[in-house]
Amino acid sequence: MSEGAKSLKVAVLGCGAVGSQVVRLLTEQADDLTARVGAPVELVGVAVRRLDAPRDVEVPEGLLTTDATGLVSRDDVDLVVEVIGGIEPARSLILAALENGASVVTANKALLAEDGPTLFEAAAKAERDLYYEAAVAGAIPILRPLRESLAGDKVTRVLGIVNGTTNFILDKMDSSGAGFSEALEEAQQLGYAEADPTADVEGFDAAAKAAILASLAFHSRVTASDVYREGISEVTAADVASARDMGSVVKLLAICELRPGPHGDQVAARVHPAMIPRSHPLASVREAYNAVFVESEAAGQLMFYGPGAGGAPTASAVLGDLVTVARNRLAGTRGAGESAYADRAVQPMGETRTRYHVAIDVDDRAGVLAAVANAFADHDVSIQTVRQEGRGADAQLVVVSHAASDAALSATVDQLRNMDIVREVTSVMRVEGGDE
Amino acid sequence: MSEGAKSLKVAVLGCGAVGSQVVRLLTEQADDLTARVGAPVELVGVAVRRLDAPRDVEVPEGLLTTDATGLVSRDDVDLVVEVIGGIEPARSLILAALENGASVVTANKALLAEDGPTLFEAAAKAERDLYYEAAVAGAIPILRPLRESLAGDKVTRVLGIVNGTTNFILDKMDSSGAGFSEALEEAQQLGYAEADPTADVEGFDAAAKAAILASLAFHSRVTASDVYREGISEVTAADVASARDMGSVVKLLAICELRPGPHGDQVAARVHPAMIPRSHPLASVREAYNAVFVESEAAGQLMFYGPGAGGAPTASAVLGDLVTVARNRLAGTRGAGESAYADRAVQPMGETRTRYHVAIDVDDRAGVLAAVANAFADHDVSIQTVRQEGRGADAQLVVVSHAASDAALSATVDQLRNMDIVREVTSVMRVEGGDE
Incomplete structure (x- = not known):
């Protein structure tokens, strides 16, 4: 001293x-x-x-x-x-x-x-x-880089795996083929999940972090209630297998974006499971690690990786x-305080542009593909790829859409569910990290 | 305004x-x-x-x-x-x-x-x-995290790919099997390497960055002349292929470590090509991107990734x-100034502990393996693996050592080169990023 x-x-x-x-x-x-x-x-x-x-x-x-x-x-x-x-x-x-x-x-x-x-x-x-x-x-230094290092740049997107518990569970489901309950149980036994895992698995923890990230990245006040939130408890082994077939992996993502709105750029913040290509840097984040991917106008793409929790x-x-x-x-001084000068509006989830992966069990007969394609067209949703697999009397269609409003995609899925030729919509999941 | x-x-x-x-x-x-x-x-x-x-x-x-x-x-x-x-x-x-x-x-x-x-x-x-x-x-925020975010922690190691030109060349050699000259030429055509590429390919640029990183990480004054430096111009297509056989990849690494010395911890800083396992987070850093891996006592392992150059x-x-x-x-204030309070000595490269990968063309006859093993033993260098491949009249031995002083490893290679049964030492490269 x-x-x-x-x-x-x-x-x-x-x-x-x-x-x-x-x-x-x-x-x-x-x-x-x-x-x-x-x-x-x-x-x-x-x-x-x-x-x-x-x-x-x-x-x-x-x-x-x-x-x-x-x-x-x-x-x-x-x-x-x-x-x-x-x-x-x-x-x-x-x-x-x-x-x-x-x-x-x-x-x-x-x-x-x-x-x-x-x-x-x-x-x-x-x-x-x-x-x-x-x-x-x-431990990952992410807020300071956003607050200070990127203060002279314009951040346009933050994409992160910010909850270790859910990443551990999804990683386990991917590597072992286990279902959600089984993987959760293992996470609990190893101390990666709490006895009451709600805050983690239902995305509340990630949504709180998304609100903090969006506030800092976009100089606006974003609270947890502004963040659209879906957890991982509905993710099935079939979803994970379907992602694998596409060369993708399911991750719980916190996504904060700057999106054009009627009166200037808006903030869109959401937490939900999504399929990302295995070639994306976030796809290789294993077990309980965290990583945050930042896109800005001048710096380009940055990633920060490390242990997301632990004493x-x-x-x-x-x-x-x-x-x-x-x-x-x-x-006798203080650091930069809150910066909320931009005061941006929050874009409603329905208006946020996302992509969907939809797996559908259908009757295996002529005209089915056309009928399904029409359902997408009815809502102005453009299809990127369709894969059809016959299996006896029925067939499975896997459709990946281009980016469209979440409301249009959601309405498309509702319509599919009401069609006679559709036996079951077996998997609906958003797709991130690729071309729109 | x-x-x-x-x-x-x-x-x-x-x-x-x-x-x-x-x-x-x-x-x-x-x-x-x-x-x-x-x-x-x-x-x-x-x-x-x-x-x-x-x-x-x-x-x-x-x-x-x-x-x-x-x-x-x-x-x-x-x-x-x-x-x-x-x-x-x-x-x-x-x-x-x-x-x-x-x-x-x-x-x-x-x-x-x-x-x-x-x-x-x-x-x-x-x-x-x-x-x-x-x-x-x-653009990667790395100095501010070292200066500020980790200021209450003890950084023990910084391992980075901090030169985009050499990473582009080595990545090209790995993906296409090209030799150094051919890959350099392509880098020059694409604007990733300058007409006179010396500062990049001989490691001067990376050594300057290693000195800055070591100074900040260990609160000591480290200058470029304190950094051991080897470039990539001697890396051959055979070295890269040999790395591939081991499930590794060759990268030009800047390595800054805190190592025990006779009067407290010393700083070891070096830049050289090294083989790292393909499973290491730095192995997947492609083209002209940069990444810096930081280990500290409390935070554990962190990685920072992004574009390492460009206007x-x-x-x-x-x-x-x-x-x-x-x-x-x-x-009316200023930020934290230079922090050099620790004032640590620099460990000479000869005393720095590294691992070697050595490929040797030898006569294919009985006793050769024992003779080679003895050369390592003469310098107290412990062998981790040996792989022997016969090819007609001669054979190739690939030896990977455990960590030993660089001087001992270097002396071992000198001795191998003077042995009658050794036709040629075809590849010598340090190995990083695995168990010691």
Whole structure:
């Protein structure tokens, strides 16, 4: 430690998988942090729910407290790290910390996606930093590149695998042919999925991250409720096999795009399973890894890849923010705040242009292909490819469309379902990552 | 433009492939930049060698000048962008700009790798920013993540494909079976290699980038002369075929590692062709793309991928820096300066632990394998695999070693070359990216 330098005092809220790694790194890397920040960074308190809970790190004597509100209200706390998660009490504690003059680092994607503007406004009013790199894609530095590195460019598209649990399940279904339930069970046994997997498998977690990515990429306020969301619980082994036949793989994608609208560019943000070609860089993202693909006008295509979750990786992202925020604090300044100047409208999902892959069991007789093609034509949906496979008395048609409005595609599928010659629409899935 | 806000005045030095794109983006994105910076960013001059040279952008009337020294000495210039390249006059101009109170953004890897400390000290003395994201891997945000996102973590290894020309050539050799000269010629025809390709194919460009990456990753001063360097001009079609037989591919890698030394961790930095397994994320980096793989203690393995060169991508990185530097300027502050606190020694290449792939034409008679194995054993080099292929009167042995000091491996190869039973050592190449 540089002698005489006044230390920066850090309070950590939460000491679970991430919090315990933050505490460990703060202690083990103390000398490094001092050198990087320019002053010692001192842990002054760790708020937990129960003092006697088992935890992965030895918290120094006397630092544990169950009084989180008291901790963030202390006069001497400069920096607050919030790794409790969830909406409350996290929101009240962050707001209290900012009001009390502390800068805040958080990993709380759910809170940011639901009520980010309240937090950003509180930070702006208090003239304090609010950083949250760890909220999206764990250790992968993606928010800082979007906020800063690409600040002089125009981002047009962000396409990401941002949920490790669903990627593990889909990867397992692809490699073993397993169904969803079987793959979920294996993920739960290995600790990749929680006992109640809803937030992950139904896409809520990915939708929160999509809202954060879209806000940063397009300088607009996008909340989780603006993001169209479909999970993976309906994805079948047949869908995955059908993707394989097409040289594709099924991934749960978070897609944020800038799309022309009636009054300038709009934001389209959605989370759903989709087929992508195996040659696409995102197709090779295996197991619980995350990756985010960014397209911008000048930089072209960039990809960021790494562990999307886990205590230590997420803590690495928290510490990176902590160093920046601490440096700003010492310099008496703050980093770039929220940038929502573009204030773009959100495009409704029905107007968003996507492509569909539709597998249909039909009667095997003359005129069937023409009838199916007509159903697409009725809704002005152009067909890219049709593959027909006879199998005894019935046949299977696999149709891949060109890009059309999601509403038109959805109406086409409804019409197909009502046709006499159609026995069953066995698979409907969006297609991404290829030519439109 | 926000009315009344004082504008920040930018001078651009150089108007070639990168400079012309910087000028274009400054003009086209002016409103966006104003919103992101908080004040208008105004282009006040562009220094060029010849006023009448053809260029890719229409420079606004009256801004072109051949007097670069005069431009950086102007009282009203806040920010200087240096995209001339090379050592002089770039160095003198950057130093003059800093001394004159301007902040500087540069893409000049050669200068930073040769004489970075002089520039960093000048920036520190002038209390101005010196940013250089565009100097390594074009548009890929890699320096900012190393400087900031991973600032609370401990980076242990950086492994990158950071030269697009050599990657194009090696990719071509791999996909078509072409020899080096033939692939180079194609790269030159397509504009991926210059008429004098020395800086690229002999690894000088990659070594400069390795020095910059190692300095940032390990908080030490590493210059180009500290980096061991071998180019790709000696890589043969047989080497590439041999790699293919092993399920590997040949890439020119920049490798920066933290290695235990007698007085604490040392920095090892090297650039050379190496075989990596096709399953490694870097193996699938095609054509002129770049990618950088980073390993750190807490974050684990991260990868950053994108276009490593080109006017527009490089300009995107320059503009990202420009926004940050302009914001700092408005706030009356500066970003984190050079961080060289760790001051680590550089490990000599001979002591660096690597693995070798050696292909040897030998007499096909009993005892040959034992004799070759003894040569490795004489230097305490452990063999991982040997493959023997008889072909008439002679045979080929392909040996892959475990990790050993580069000096021991090199001595082993010397000894092999002097053995009677060895007709020729046909291929020697380092092996990376697998188990040691």
